[in-house]
Amino acid sequence: MDIGGPGLRVARAALFAVVCVLASLAMHLLAGGSPVHLPLIGAATVSTGCVAFALARRRLSGAALLGFCFLFQYGMHHLFALGAVTPPADHHTGGAAATLGMAVAHGVVAVLSAAWLSRGESALAELLHLLVARLLVLLRPRVPAVGPVVFRRAAEAVPDGRFLTSVLRRRGPPVQPAR
Incomplete structure (x- = not known):
């Protein structure tokens, strides 16, 4: 199964963008x-989905994924x-209140997104391969058995008390004399 096919890439990119x-x-x-505002959320989702679709064509390193995220x-x-829909009380800062908490929040989402992209793709590919393999096993035509299958045990050898059951005898002098 081609995990990099366009149909599956669109679905993966759309799901990634929304989440x-x-x-x-x-x-x-x-x-x-x-x-x-809702249109800005839609614009962010569409742009993220388009870039995710373009980047999903080949496997990127973890550092590259983290940088993009x-x-x-x-x-x-x-x-x-x-x-932002800014309430009147927030106008005194001029909208420039970029705090450490905001940077940490977006940083956490970037790290989680990069981790999902680097490990989640492999997990999805493995899951799909296992699913297809299982479906192929289930869809394989079953051949009915000719008759009932009977398993018989092999007769166990009964020890008769002798330790050596066969002996190789070679009588005569060696082929070459020892030196």
Whole structure:
């Protein structure tokens, strides 16, 4: 089974984009960010899905995945901050309250996303291979047995008290004299 086929890549990229953007949004809100307009969440999901689809064509190193995930989290933070539904009480900071908690929140999501991409792809491939192998076993045509299968035990040898059952005898002098 080709885990890198376009159909499966679209499904994987879409699932990754939805989960990644929702996790990023949740952590953004938990870290003190303002609520975000729905079209911006959709734009973040579509852009993440498109890049995930493009990057899923070949296997990337862990460092490259982590770099891409940090880059996207940085972009999502700024996108969420620009399109935030800011209540009037928050205007006194000018929207520039980038705290350590916000950086940690997006950093955690970036690390988790990179870990999912690096290990989750292998796990998905292995799971699909096992599923296909199991389905092939189940779909294999069964050949009925000709008759009842009877397993018989081999007759056990009864020891007769002799230790040597065969002896090789060679009488005569050696072929070459010893020196």
